[in-house]
Amino acid sequence: MMRTLLLLCVIFCCLSVSVAGDSSTSLPEENGVLLLKKDNFNRALKQNKQLLVHFFAPLSGDSQRLALAFRGAAEQLIGSEVKLGVVDVSKETNLTKELNATTPPPLRLYLSGDRHNPVPCPVFQSSASIVTWLKRRAGPSADIITDLNQSDRLVASEELVVLGLFKDVERGRVEVFYAAAVDLPDLPFSVTRDQDIFRKYDITQDSVLLVRQSTPVQVLKVTSQMTKEDLISFITVHQLELVTEYNGQTASRILSSPVLNHAILFVNKTDERFQTVYSDFQAAAAPYRGKVLFVMVDVDEPRNGRMLEYFRVRESEAPMVRLVNLTSHVTYHLPSDTLDTPTIIAFCKTYLDGTAQPKMQSEALPADWDQKPVIQLVGENLERLAFNPDKTAFIMFYLPYSEESRSLFPLWEELALHFLDREEVVIARIDASANDFNLSMRERYPALRLFPALHAERVVAYSGQRNLKDLVQFLEKEMERAKMDRAQEEEDRRKYIETQKAIEAKEAKEAKEEKQEL
Template sequence: MEPPSYDEACLHPPALRGVSMGVTPPPTYPVTLSSPATPPPTYGEAVTMPTDPYPVLAPPMMPVTTPPQRDPNIVHQSTHISASDSRTVGQTVVAVPSQTIHSLALGEHPTVTQCPYCHHNITTQVQHIAGRAAWCTCFIFCLMGEFYNEQPEVNMRIRLLAAVGRAAVGLAAVGLAAALCAACLCVCAGATRADDKPPIPGKDIKPPIPEKDGVLQLKKSNFNRALRKHKALLVHFYAPLSGDAQRVSDAFQGAAAELRGSEVMFGVVDATQEKELLKELNATTPVTLFLNGDKKTPVHCPIPKNAASILTWLKRRAGSAADLINDIGQWDDSEEMLVVGFFKDTHQDYIQMFHSAAVDLPDTPFSLSHDDDLIKKYDIAHDVILLLRKSKLVQSYKVKGQTSKEDLLKFISVYHMDLVTEYDGQTASQILMSPVMSHAVLFANKSSDDFKSVYTAFHTAARDLRMKILFVLVDVDETRNGRLLEYFRVREADAPVIRLVNLTDQVTYHLPSDSLDADAVKTFCRKYLDGKAEPKLSSEPLPEDWDQRPVKQLVGTNMEKVAFNPNKTVFVLFYLPYSKESRGLFPLWEELASAYQDREEVVIARIDASANDIDLMMQDRYPSLRLFPALYSERVVLYTGKRNVKDMMKFVEKEMKKAKKDRVKEEEDRRKYIEAMKEEEEKMKNNTKDEL
């Protein structure tokens, strides 16, 4: 069938106008559905969208075609008109439109996408909203900060936690809670407790550490603060009454003035007042250097003589062996002993050992030399250390492979001292700090007639035993040496006498000889070095038969118990077994004991004064005769009469009669004392009853 012509088609109305085809019309928009605020774009707008100046950050979107959810079939009825007949034929044409949906890929950053409503290209905005976790974390840290804010001993960094926590609560609403909580964690992790109270404005501001002449006055309360503040802190732990305290304090003040403004700071600690601090630091040397706030590994400094000693020690410690290369001619007229090292360039280990020894001896000048003229002058080879005084050779030392720094220090220290060193305030620390631990000490009166001969013998023995034993002289006539005499239990009347002491175990040995000649001193010292000398003990062992003979044998342990018995009159001979004069009194003492053998109230005894420590004020020489009367008071009477039995018996009888009279008075005083004590007890009992 041919299609109708234009004229024929115009004669009939459209099929959709007023003609019911039995097909559901397309749906309409509900009345309640609001129209979009922005009208859809025109075609021109759609094809000529302006280029976005920002790149599209979102991934490309894939169109997805889905079938319609409702039945949106649009039915069109077509009417076919022919020339022969007028029939209307209904034909259903179904048009199924496709709908494109864009899948939006949104993230934590702004992006460009297409609005599903208006189909415009838009740029998204990202807004962070605090959740429960952020709020709870802020609240917890705020509480922690408020708690530590009330603790005065907490560091300022942890105190800052309070302010950060409060700020986090206030700023959480705008999305900054997570960042501030992380800041709280960093502050809390970096916070440490301080040993001092933190500065609170207007209340607990810490005062500066007190200084005196540029030297910090340190205590336990401010020591750690000073340690953190100063990179290098040199501390002197002093005892106010010690001999070295004032000298070292003066040296500190002088060195502090020279190094003012440097990274080295000086401080002092009173060891008698800050015992807890000394225990905490485990301070074992008077002068100690602390570096970079480290309390566990301090550097021990030799006791300085003056400010120059400190400056030299710091310079040598920070320097190298090359600093010791200098012209030794400047010491030609000096009384000081110069230590010169001659080493081959290949022996770097020897050179480093030499430098280490120089650091430990800051008061001694050191020099490294390669001068061939000096080698010829002193007729030496390489790897030798020379001790020179006024260009004269004192001693040489050959360095070998097994030589240690300690061996070198011992050699220099011993020869730096005199062959026999007199003990005084200047040499005390030098003697006690000597690497030689065995000391032979001569106690003598320098004003006595026999001093010269005794000193000569002692000096001769010292020459042969140098480097093995240190020989020391103590003047018993010097009152400032009283403590030393007390330590060795030597009386002024005992001089001259020699004691040999080992500073390692503090064991003392006594020279058992009356004559102090060179041979006797050498024999005694060699016997000690061979381990055959008998040590001097505080008391001999008590013999089992000490009271079975007429003459009772006393020792240190029973001396006071027997001698001060209030019911016995005791006459004691204090003797030295190696003394001829003492041994000459033994027969006389036996005869005297036989005379009083039948009288129980009289005891004749003797004691070896060289082998037992005797706590009596005895200023006379041995042998000594002393009588202890039968009294409660500890009276001691020295016998100075003729040494025969008759005169000694008269002395004993006279003292017994006198003691008998004194005993009556003592008994009366004791009776009165006992009665007074009883009355006092009765009064106390009566007062107690009245109170009850």
Template sequence: CVIKLTLRRCVCAGGTEPGTITEENGVLLLTKSNFKQALGLHQQLLVHFYAPLSGDAMGSIMEFSKAAKELKDTPITTKLGRVDVTKQKELAEELNVTMVPSMRLYLSGDKHSPIQCPVLKHSTAILTWLQRREGPSAEVLADLSQSETFLKSHDLVVLGLFKDVKRGPVDVFYSVAGDVADLPFGVTDSDEVFRTFQLTSDSVLLLKESKLESTFEVSEETTKEDLITFIRIHEFELVTEYTGKTASQILSSLVMNHLLLFINKTEKNFPDLHHAFQTTAAHFRGQILFVLVDADEPRNGRVMEYFHVRAEDTPTVRMVNLTDHLQYQLQSDRLDTLTLTHFCQEYLLGRAKVKMHSEPVPEDWDKKPVKELVGLNFERVVFNDKNNVLVLFYSGWNAESRALFPLWEELAQRFRNHDNVVIARLDATLNDINIRTLEKPPSIRLFPAVYAERVRQGRGRGTWDGLDVPVVDGLILISFFWCATQEERERKKYIEVVKAAEAAEKEKDEL
């Protein structure tokens, strides 16, 4: 059986003159052959490593290009470049790039000791980060008047009060300001400012709309990580509403446990429920992030779909851990402070019950080459000692997931005559399964026969045990899967040989 696969061919444009490096929207297109040249040409080179098919790629590419355009109107001397790690695999391996998207700043042609850039999602944050590296990372405020002007100029600010703004504990503050590029930082040694906030020791304040939200006392033992954690936890309101503006901030929070309240904000009892939710949040700050989702907002449809919440189910709450994506549902219709507090305590103690949701099993789930799995039939199909099961975990509304469907059909046709091979798919947004889903859809997992509990999975988006599995490259996927099934076949033969040898030895001993 010969399979014809059409693989996407990429044509990379070269420079118009020998030795030139191609640019796109002011960003250097870096490759293994020109990377060293780029380092030699630019004293400061900020490089964006990305994978085009990863979920965050498009947004990061656009913001990086936007930053390059805005960079032209600033005195910043840094040049921007980008590397497609799916095309430049040797370069990525040579530079030890393990995470995408990511950014690194290379200085003075040194490719071995780059400065790791924090995750910056917007062009303004990228520019701010570069500006703070070339100049002061925090605005020095001489007196109370300047401090008040600084506070009024931003909704949320970080203000450092230090007896000495040149050396000592303030160094940690400057270091944090250099990395936390999405927030404005000011620093002062003014006695008048100290008196205004009734402070006598070095402190960092977080203020929203000029109102003090939280205070962190700084000492010689304070670390950079301590201060970043304080800022990242207290920059959130006690209850943060999920919106297009706050979504990325919520998902990148240092707090992995999130309690979501799904409610229609026009309901009569909304003020009472919101008050109970907010009161509970105050007890678990730093442990659980409290998020409000307006069920009456059409743009929240996807997040409600992900948590399997219908409008008629509201008001209701869901607890989720962003590490394993397991969901927990409050087993009560009461949403008062006492009930919510008890639920949070039970969850943190590991006693809350996981909420398992499943679509109904389709009548024809096993009639087509690609088997349709749901939560109810998942374990029965994949955890067995007879079949090697390859599962595509997808999201129905995700374009990257849908792009895999033709390949999955082709793969199923390739193995249609193999009784011990099952090609299947499952909508991970509509079905909960009792395994850790470390990757957001689409992801691929192989459940081998013999040892069904042993699962093979991609070590990153687009990779599988170190091998690339781009959605357009069916040949690699089929080859790898073929090798994997061959391995399991050989393993079975080996077990049979061992058992036969043991039986023969036992029979010999009995004789």
């Protein structure tokens, strides 16, 4: 009996030590950020009620910038309930796939150990915005303004303030305002019910006011039907000035704007004509607020070289205006050397009406374009090869100056060699910065598109893991699918021809009978 009790005691002690050791085992970290892997991710979830995870892609410039902001936020959050962690998606491919984190957003907040329902995060511009977002989630998400003096000090100290004027600041319509504030952490949000502030801005009902350097620039009346998304769209459209200069501070706001049509003025700010051209461009922007985003690029700024290269603009060609939609790669050129307000307005109108003619540019076709395993396409032969009904074409759209694009070249060569003996398969690439094409590209480059061997012009975007095994499986699967669809196409075509022949025979018979009657 004593031996049995002693044995049970030893087992209990061992279990206790084991459990205690498991819960207290420290996780590896660097600069206050947990280094998460497949074998410690669940433990990190159990140890932290709030775990903000950055799915880091080493070859992405955006991911590198976000990593810096992430480390800064980790330092500010030491001692809080929130812990920050990072997963290197290039190494932890299985974990990334398990967590369904192969696509944006790159930041996700895991709550109470739930790995299946993370909170998606907005795009953060800085470590301050990460901390602000977390604080606003905990509440309150907007500062309460109690009097006019406090309001005046606030709007004078900030470049832009989102000011909510609500008769009830605790419930009802103001809840949409609080929800929007959480998702826009880069902007200061304040709310008030003070009647002096209502009178100053001549507001009589619940409204949201955008105040830029003490000057009200836009007001939106809040209705009971308004959603958080409606308010966010209003704010993001109007937070930018009528004309926004492209630079390191504004680039992300320009690219994240819900307005996808962009009119871009390429101009040298030191040119004696600059002020006249800029004033006319700015005047043309007002009628198209919310429809076209007006952007200015200084061609004399060395850091804008990539923009000039992307749009194939020479400094000597400035000033000039281009129109582009971010979901396509088609560029429209203002067909005039006159850059006055009426001309620019008319150009935007034809673009929105769909009557403007794009200027499709193409590199010269290389002499050996089809002599290597990876075929090099240009604008003039892209569609001819991509939509060949007898070929399955898998094409990489890349930027030559992008490290992320160049890093994919060896894999693309490997894929081409894998299918080298399959004449019906074409592995190709095209420089997206030097050739125009009428295809929708919603993701960043390099973008991968499959064009199945069909008469119908089908385009399939690839969003899986970028390794040889997954690429081959994807291609084989789509080819099998296309084979079945092609058989259906042939059957439909056969039926159509038979139907047409029957109609022609019937018409011929009726014509013959009519002739005999005559």
